[in-house]
Amino acid sequence: MATPIIDASHIIKDYGRVRALHGVSLEVGAGEFVALVGPSGCGKTTLLKILAGFEETSEGRLEIEGKDMRGVPAASRPTRMVFQKLALFPHKTVAQNIGFPLKLQRVGKAEIDRRVVSMLELMHLNLDYLDRFPAQLSGGEQQRVALARALISQPGVLLLDEPMSALDAKLKKSLQTELKKLHRELGTSFVLVTHDLEEAMMLADRICVMRAGRVVQIGTPTDIYYRPANMFVAGFIGETNFLPVDVSGALDGGLAVGSPLVAGEPAVMEAGNVSEFLGEGNKALLIRPESIGFLKGEPGPGHWMLTGVVDEYFLKGSTTQYRIRVAGLEAPVVMDLPGSFELPAEVGQEVRIGFEPARAFLLSE
Amino acid sequence: MKSQSKTWNDPILVAAVAPLAIVMLVFFLIPLAMTILLTFQTTQYYRLQWTWDLKIWTEIFSKPHYWTIMLRTVGMALVCVVISILIAFPTAYALTTRLKTYSAQIQILIIFAFLTDAVLKTFGWILVLDRQGVANWLLSYLGLGPEAMDILFTPTGTMIGMVYNLAVYPMFTIYLSLARIDRDLVLASYDAGASRIRTFFEVTLPLSRPGLYSGAVLVFVLSLGAFLEPKVLGGGTSPLASELIRQSFETRVNWPLGAALTIVLIAIGALTLALAAAFVFRRTPAARRELA
Numbered sequence: 001m002a003t004p005i006i007d008a009s010h011i012i013k014d015y016g017r018v019r020a021l022h023g024v025s026l027e028v029g030a031g032e033f034v035a036l037v038g039p040s041g042c043g044k045t046t047l048l049k050i051l052a053g054f055e056e057t058s059e060g061r062l063e064i065e066g067k068d069m070r071g072v073p074a075a076s077r078p079t080r081m082v083f084q085k086l087a088l089f090p091h092k093t094v095a096q097n098i099g100f101p102l103k104l105q106r107v108g109k110a111e112i113d114r115r116v117v118s119m120l121e122l123m124h125l126n127l128d129y130l131d132r133f134p135a136q137l138s139g140g141e142q143q144r145v146a147l148a149r150a151l152i153s154q155p156g157v158l159l160l161d162e163p164m165s166a167l168d169a170k171l172k173k174s175l176q177t178e179l180k181k182l183h184r185e186l187g188t189s190f191v192l193v194t195h196d197l198e199e200a201m202m203l204a205d206r207i208c209v210m211r212a213g214r215v216v217q218i219g220t221p222t223d224i225y226y227r228p229a230n231m232f233v234a235g236f237i238g239e240t241n242f243l244p245v246d247v248s249g250a251l252d253g254g255l256a257v258g259s260p261l262v263a264g265e266p267a268v269m270e271a272g273n274v275s276e277f278l279g280e281g282n283k284a285l286l287i288r289p290e291s292i293g294f295l296k297g298e299p300g301p302g303h304w305m306l307t308g309v310v311d312e313y314f315l316k317g318s319t320t321q322y323r324i325r326v327a328g329l330e331a332p333v334v335m336d337l338p339g340s341f342e343l344p345a346e347v348g349q350e351v352r353i354g355f356e357p358a359r360a361f362l363l364s365e
Numbered sequence: 366m367k368s369q370s371k372t373w374n375d376p377i378l379v380a381a382v383a384p385l386a387i388v389m390l391v392f393f394l395i396p397l398a399m400t401i402l403l404t405f406q407t408t409q410y411y412r413l414q415w416t417w418d419l420k421i422w423t424e425i426f427s428k429p430h431y432w433t434i435m436l437r438t439v440g441m442a443l444v445c446v447v448i449s450i451l452i453a454f455p456t457a458y459a460l461t462t463r464l465k466t467y468s469a470q471i472q473i474l475i476i477f478a479f480l481t482d483a484v485l486k487t488f489g490w491i492l493v494l495d496r497q498g499v500a501n502w503l504l505s506y507l508g509l510g511p512e513a514m515d516i517l518f519t520p521t522g523t524m525i526g527m528v529y530n531l532a533v534y535p536m537f538t539i540y541l542s543l544a545r546i547d548r549d550l551v552l553a554s555y556d557a558g559a560s561r562i563r564t565f566f567e568v569t570l571p572l573s574r575p576g577l578y579s580g581a582v583l584v585f586v587l588s589l590g591a592f593l594e595p596k597v598l599g600g601g602t603s604p605l606a607s608e609l610i611r612q613s614f615e616t617r618v619n620w621p622l623g624a625a626l627t628i629v630l631i632a633i634g635a636l637t638l639a640l641a642a643a644f645v646f647r648r649t650p651a652a653r654r655e656l657a
Contacts, residue, residue, distance in 0.1 A: 054552055074555040087553035091571045100567075101557040149557070 011060035035200035038210035078156035086146040088134035095130040101153040119148040197237035242284040264304040267357035289336040295354040403624035438606040442588035453536035518600030526594035535580025542576025
């Protein structure tokens, strides 16, 4: 990253005696799409408000476009925000709402009109809407108006505070697609707050997972999904299988990993910090549902096998999900198989399932 | 719009509205009709004569004295509206912003003062406004007024009393409007680059209009009927419409005249409100659209 457009280091935020952020550091590159993800109360919205200038930091340094933001009010920052409840001005028309930031910059009337119209076109909004009021538009249309208002003054950074949480699934999908396209076309930096890691993975270049006022992991969606920093991150998205394992020792720079529950040779797994896994404490393999499948015949070399009973299955269309109860495991093993015309197994059937340890990820608590 | 056309065919809705409609009919429209009817009667030896005469109306339109009082009443009411709003708005604004923490306590105090009997409060003002009263003492103590001010028994005294008794109404209607404004709208305005002052005029003030207008209407209508303040604090030197009407009914026992003056007062009040409404709706397309 050459020069980050946002450089937040060791941000601490106290509300009275309650510490909302415990020294959060985050860099956002120019043109990057970063998602802040975490359960409610993790401090992601507080961090966004600090970036927007609605909250002051208690400690720490925040630079945006190379300038220290201490004492700089929201109005003077190069950031624009799309609010969770959109915050469109109910007494202003669509055109007045979108043109408001330009009006404040004393841009000429004709120029405002021209840019409002081009903004409507960019957002695929009907030009008839110009003179309507926000309440006369649908939820998705209001969303686009809010985006248009935030983007019209060509901000350096666009901040999005869960703007799609109130929409139905189908509309959400189409707006997510548009948001991603928009980001690609405009080259503006986007910072999206969401509690939906799936949404973050779809949209963001990098994801910052937060928990209880701290950053747990920052990484690409692939990192977060397949190489989570810990079980919290791993368990935060979708469904995950954890298989308790024993680490018997270091071997050729890797770790020898085995499990009494599986049939198969102990596998050699790489780990960043070998010593972390050699001590006491529970270790587990993280196996994503799509990395497991039914086994026909004996497991091949390098495969691990488990036996269990089909507990339930769900047809999801493009995939079929099986839940397999395995003796010795508390939660049933979840597998996502590609959808097919025939069901591979019935409920109650005894099955063998297998996976490659190479596609699993070793975690310690 | 669809639901409106169906209204009359919905028996439950009609039944729900019926009690209020009947109350309004019996206690508002019928007395109003009777008052109008009364204006066409005459009196003889303090007795009502059932006739059909325009005598009262010719009298009213020929005597400028009545109209002076009527116009003075409307003028006082308009001034009272302006002063009340100017006092009420900053108070309500402070209660929703700076004083938010104590807003409940302050509101309770205001309500206590508001619920105290108006007669008592108005007489209390005499102690303040009197030549030897608190106000003059304070002014001379502060060295501001070497000569005692004569406020009591002047229209200024009346106005102080009216504003004091009526400013509470717009204060609460404006407070309710302001409290309903989503804080995010203010933040959105800052975020778009607006200063605090600009945000106030672009967002806060326009969104507080419902409370502003309803408060203004309340003050206006109530000041048209102001009776106590001109009598107690104005000293009867420049009577307002209510005093004139009272005299017509009680002192002169000329009921048709009193009724006619009442109708004139109602008509002037309604006309003023209609003009104000037309002005407001012409200026704000949003309000007009919401009503359409």
